[in-house]
Structures are given as structure tokens and as C-alpha cells.
Amino acid sequence: MEGKKHTVTLAGFLITIIGSILFSTKAIIVKVAFAHTHMDALTLLMLRMSFSFPFYLAAVLLARKEKLAPLTTRQWLGVIGLGLFGYYLSSLFDFVGLQYVTAGLERLILFLYPTFAVLINAFVFKQPVVRTQKIALLLTYTGIGIAYFGEFNIDISNPNFLWGSFLIFLCSITYSVYIVGSGRMIPSVGVTRFTAYAMLASTAGVFTHFTLNGGGLHDLQQGGTPIIWYGILLATLATVLPTFMMSTGMKKIGSNNVAIISAVGPVSTIIQAHFILDEKIFTAQIVGTVLVVIGVILIGWKRK
Template sequence: MKDNFLGGFLVFLGACSFGVLSSIVKTAYKAGYTLGEVTGIQCFLGMLMLWSIHFIVKAVHKPKVSASTNTPLATSTTQSPESTKKWKVCAVGLFPGLVGICYYQCVQLVPASIAIILLMQYLWISIIIDFVIFKNKPTIIQLATVIVIILGSSLAAGMFNQDITLNLTGCLFGFLAALMYSLFISTSSNIGNELPKLEKSALMITGACFVTFLIFPPLFFFKLDINDKLYQLGFLLALLGTVLPPFLFSIGIPKIGISLSAILSAAELPVAVTCSFFYLHEAVYFTQWIGVVIILLAIALPNLKHIKKTA
């Protein structure tokens, strides 16, 4: 019982940390920073933090050495296949890199409360990708969930509210972010699972950093002072978006299972909407809150039967 509570709490915290990212990005834009600077500093600092943590953990947990031969006890005469696969894990970083660019561009053009709703469309896009690429036919419950999510998203995005004017370019970037996130989930779950979690995360964010700097050359490093506010905001983005959630999820999800984790991770949505309302003072209408509730119910209901079986 204690492990279940702790696991659920960690997954919930990870989702909440994701939810505040859009508000931090909006703050950076208001301070005059650009898309390339925001995405670049997050990837760069996140990469440094993950590799630092990985090497520290690796140094602490060194393999035991035989006193007689002065060599590690567990050695292999054949080359490890991991070394040939690391470049593939790094290549998967293409998708989170593009997620950050597309999502933060979306945040620049539409309210943060709508940007997060557009990103959440990865839920039904993932089902389509799973069917088209991996030939896994969706169930009736999954199809019904897709329809409910689309309905809830329409309400949450304010499509039926005449007081809300949506930027079509921003919505397109939000949809692209959801597509890239779906591709990231599909690829990352099938590549590099034999690697330590920290190393896999560090390799992927290295790939994301490479893609980001390829699109937005990091020239801002040469004109910023070390005390510049961008480094402070970048540290928060890297910590809350790159380092902390994967760490919390890696500990929490095994304790409570994927089904309950899917429900708790949906906390990202109301947290983002709440932050946009109270922190950014963006207008969030009653119909939008109803849409948020509908999306959360659509995520939760298909998983309830699995939770009852494991209860």
C-alpha cells in the first residue's frame, strides 16, 4: 500500500512538472527571448545535467573488482551490442527535439491553456500510429475514447466560443508537436531498452540538442552574460521538463502499473490550464474547463477495469 501511494505520488509530481512548462516558456517570451534561445538552453542544460548525473551514478556503482586479478568480476570476451545501438537511441532524440520546437512555437502563438490541449492529441494519434505501423487494431473502447477526446478538445480549445480567436499557424504547430510526441513514444519504447535509464535519457536529449542547434545555431551563447535570466529560466525548463519527469516516472510507474500511471499523468493538462489562468492571467472559459474534464474522463475510463483487476 505504501509503495502504491509513493509510486502514484511520484507519477503525479512528474506530470505536474510537465504542466508548468508552458507558463515558464510564456514568461521567457515576455522577457524578450526567442524560440531558438528557449529550446536551445533547455536542451543544452538538460543534456549537461543528465550526463553529469549518469557519470556520478556510474562512479558510485562501480563493478566489483577481483582482488587476485584486479579485473572486474563480470567481464565479457565479446563486444557488447549496446555500443552499436547507442547511435540509434541518440537518433530517437530527433523527435523530442522537434516536440520542443513545435510545442514552444505553439505556445508563442496561442494561449498556454490551448497549447497543452493540442499537445494532448498525441493520445489518439498514438492509437493511429500503432494501427498503421505496428498493425495493432484498436478496440471499440479505444475508438470511443478517440471520439470523446476530439469532442473534449473542441470544447477545451474554445472552438464553440465566439470570444476566442485561434491562430491557425499556432494550432498547426501544436498538432505537429502531438505527432512528434506520438512518434517519440513509439520509437523510444522499442529502442535502447537494454541501456541504463539515465544513459538512455542522456543519449536521447543529446540527439534532441543536436537537432535543435542544427535548426537554431546557438549563437546566443556568445552574447549572453552568465547571470542572464535565460539561464535561470532554462534551468527550470531543463529540470522540470528534461530531468525530473523521466526520473520520477521510472521510479513510480513500476510501482503502480501503466494503467494508473496513464490516469495520473493526465494531471499535466489541468495543471497547465490552471497555471495559465492564475499565473499568466489568461482567460479560461467555463466551456473550456468542461472540455478539460471530458478529456480527463476519456483518459481515465478505459483504464478503470485494469485498475480493478490489480486492486
């Protein structure tokens, strides 16, 4: 359990749940963008990072005011590596995978990252897996199996279904590496400074990839104003705003409570996908989602 107990205030609860719901809009915005433009995943990701960049830069300036000790070479390498691995690679896998799977399934697979974090801590850092976590892992992977095979039977005509699913799994794994690594670096680096530099590193990775891939301003001009708006929505509504809200929620009610409340994310995505993208809701998906959410809540409950 956390060293300090937190009371779940109404303000903290509302900020956290709204932040979780806003995070869940990312897949919806990406799917709508793919459906209504000719934009590829890399261009959309570049737009997201471009409009997020000013906020990350402002965070760097705020971090400098904290007058912390300069980062060592090892710390710089850790921050940059985690930024590239956790947000550049993770987001790239996610956006490409969303071209081939539904938003509901994407969110469900992505929501496995807390279980991967438990496994990384167990196998790499030799942290014991307690009984509650073992039950949580069993529930979570059973749930994803039920939902996945239910979706596979519905979407069996999609030739890229398995490839898209694999990419989302890679996204969840790379993001869990970022979560585990950040948890070990933040105490010595500082949360604002770590987040700002990691995000700037991931932004540099996306820009470099976009340039080497032959991307340029003409790619953006072909689609006109709508393409720009998708980038703005992804950056503000689905990235920057929920990030600040979740950080505020952690300060008000603690990370354990935030982890539990954020389990609303997959449910929110499935409901939005049904009404906005016309994705079907089926029994296997409901059963699988319930098991995954219960499993992740158990992990959040026992998180140290």
C-alpha cells in the same frame, strides 16, 4: 493490461502527481519568459537543453556501468533518430507554437499524444483498436474540438492562432512517434541508456540549429541574469526533476496507473495559466478538458 499488477501506494501516487504537475509548469515558464524578455523560442530551447545536459551526461555514465551489449548500427540510428525527432523537433514545434496560443490550449492539444500513439500502432504496426480505445478516441477528439472552437471564438483577433495550433499538433504527433519508437527499442537497448543517448542526440540537434541560425553568447548576454534563470527553471523544475519522479512512479505503481494519474496535467496547466498568466477559463474549455482527460484515462486503463 500489464503483466504485473501494481498497488497504488501513497508514496507512488504523490511522486507521480507532483511530477505531472511539475511537467505542466513548462508552458507557464515559457509564456512568462516570452512576456518578460526578448528571447526567441530557439534560444529558450537551447538554454533548457544546456542546463539539462549535465544530467543526461550523468545518465550516460550510469548506463555504462550496467555492462550491456554494445549498440548495433541499427540501434544507434534508431536512438539518434528518435531523439532528434521526438525531443528536438517536438520541443521546437512546442516552443514556437507557444508564442501564438495560450498555455491551456497548448497543454490540451499536446495531451493528445496517447491517441496518436494508438493510431500509429494501429496503422503502422497493425495492432487492433479495441472498443474501449475507439470510445476513448471519440471522447478525446470531441473534447479537443469543443475546447478549440471555444478558444478560437475568444482569441479570434490573433492572426497566428491557427499556425500556433498547427505547430502544437505537430509537436504532439512527433512526440507520439518517440513514445511508440521508444517502447519498441527500450527492451533491447535498456531504459537508462536509451533515454540518455536520445536526450544527448536531441541536445546536439538543438545546439547545431542554434549555431547555424547565427545564435551565440551575445544573445544570452543581452537579457542578463533573468534569461539564464528561465533556462535553469525549464531544465530542472519542468524537465529533469519530473522525468526522474515519473520514472520512479512507474517503478512503484506501474505505467498504467502513471498514465491515469498524469491526466491531472492539463487541469494543472489551465489553473496555473489562469492565476499566473491571467488566461480566461470558459465553459467550452472545461467541457473539452473533461472529455479529453476521460479519453486519455481510458487509453491508460487499457494500455498493454
